[in-house]
Amino acid sequence: MDFRDTPDEAAFRQQLRAWFAANLPQGWADREPTPGLEDVEFMKAWSRKLYGAGYAGITWPKEVGGLGLPPTYQGIFLEEVARHDAPGHIGVIGLGMAGPTILAWGSDEQKARFLPPLLSGEEVWCQGFSEPGAGSDLAGARTRAELDGDEWVVNGQKVWSSYAHIADWCILVVRTDPEAERHRGLSYLLVDMHAPGVEVRPLRQITGDPEFNEIYFTDVRVPRESMLGRPGEGWSVAMTTLLHERGTLGFVLTARYESLLGRLVEAVRAERPDGSRAADDPLVRDQVGQLAIDLEALRFTNYRALTALVKTGVPGPEGSVAKLHWSEANQRLSHLAQEVLGSEARLAGGFWGYQQLRSRGNTIEAGTSEILRNIIAERVVGLPRSR
């Protein structure tokens, strides 16, 4: 056990810091925080820069445009992103979910075709898993794909799909065998979001932002070979996606939480219009102490999972622990910010107002807290299955 960087890790970190210093947009640190939707063109340009410097796909093989480094380097990258409050890569779904799944299941042609533009931010990915009738219960998916000659013909509806409005590609779970038992009838397609018959309808969230979407598929024709795994293997492929979703997400979420806690600490320390400071309230102090402890607990749980990942190559189910706890800590943090702001918090449009509303989604997206507790109880702790 040694938490310090090895000489190679320290050199990588130094190089990264120098790169941020030279490349972060002018006045980045002093900008007004802009909650909600990101500026797509800015994010694409930034992602291209990251890719050019080698900082997209740090752990991915060199052949597909990655750096081929161990997961610890990805951890260092995310730490430094948090420290500099730097913008992230636009490929949240691509880097975290679609990419690792293509790496695990894709053919050499698929890897060569999809991974480089994913890393460079040139092509954005979205996820087509949930449906109106199949949320947590993914095996109930009903979107159909029928083979017609050399093409799959897709019909159905997906929902809660972030980035779909700007996406070029979709990882899509479809039912290819309606006769087979629920899980066995599923397949996993890579679908061109610009194909005829794909229609994206933004859904307005409680924040007011249309951050996620519905996707309608009407006779969308997908080349037969644009599939990961074989027909009927969609469930296994989707499990790879979800494992990676929660496996590497921990670092990203913790980095965001750290930056949010930094903002909260500023607000707590600041003098309010009546001259008082929230920092003088022992109840506020106690909660700040707990939130800071939560941050370190999350950070070191991620690190421990990282060490396991280095040893086994696959993220363990422990990722569920980080996601579950992060979502709840993030919600507590938002609540405390509301208290610190006091009556000021009633005004719409502010950073914390947005954060308070958006954080309610944290215990729903990427596996609801109820599903994560089932996973922990059954697959990690080893209790008997409830279903």
Next chain:
Amino acid sequence: MDFAFSDDQDELRTSVRRLLAERLPAERLHELADQPDPAGAYGGYDQGLWSDLVGLGWVGVSGPDGGGTFLDEAVLLEETGLALLPAPLLSGVIATPALVAGGADPTRRTAVAWAELRGPAAFGPPGEIACRADARDGSAGWLLTGTKSDVVDLGAAEQVVVLARTPEGPGLFLVELADRPDPGPVIGMLDTTDGTRRIGQLVLDGVPAQALAADSPGVTTILGAMRRRALAGLALESVGVAQWALANATAHASQREQFGRIIGTYQAVSHRIADVFVRTELARSLAYRAAWFVATSETEPDAVDPGVVDSACAAAKAAGTEAAVVATEAAIQVLGGIGMTWEHLAHRYYKRALASRTYAGTPAEHRSTVAAALLDG
């Protein structure tokens, strides 16, 4: 960066776990915890098991002949928490910096008499420990006078490290208990809730003592190291306690049937157990983090920031001892009526969890330390 214990440390864990499971079955733990404290023959600890731990080289590991660091002791403490070891291992680990400074033997059973009163702030940062016990350097050597009312493991100890005030400032002294000096210290054991870790009162009236450290800056440094060890050590032990509770709640929920179903398939039960798992894992992360910081602050003092080490220890102590209380309470609930009986081990672990939560500062005090690092200055 490497966040795992070494292969040797993993092997140490396996060996300790095996030995303690074999030597401390439920009936033995109950027997020890229920032993009375008749005058001069103190109960509640396992002398034979202690001798074996010494023989195996698992006591005084970070001492001069121990060949290890606090990280190895961290492995031991998590396991002794899991087994609820009734012996003064943690007290010895806390005392080690003082014993080493004074050339005393860290493999003897040692208690630490620093707090004079029980209650809040009895274990504050070195400069803030209220200390009225008096040390005089006379022709016959150092003589100590004072009363220490919160001495953990006093009954089991052969020697006790005493914090006392010299004319120049605080000093650390060693009082012999096995081979009593004359006039001897007076020991009064208190009726402690946790029968596996008992508290005593030590009354000294001109008792001869050996000085371990009597120069002021040195004493403050040693006290700081002892305090960090206490906080990290209690956190590590508490992770073991929580792990026991998790395992036993899980085992019961996996076989007990009601309404024709295994109760662990009811989400009201399984989700509570999942929450215990989450808290235990988070507490474990913080305890290991504190352990590394403590070990490194001792072996390479210049490599880590003392403020970060203190904050890491405070965070681990707050989260670890809270997790152990939450876990043991959940275990009692999942066990149902049997969890409320004297014959089940659950209450022994619960009592340890409660005692550790309030020993050496409450979670609220430690959260306040963490908050201060962010909000003040």
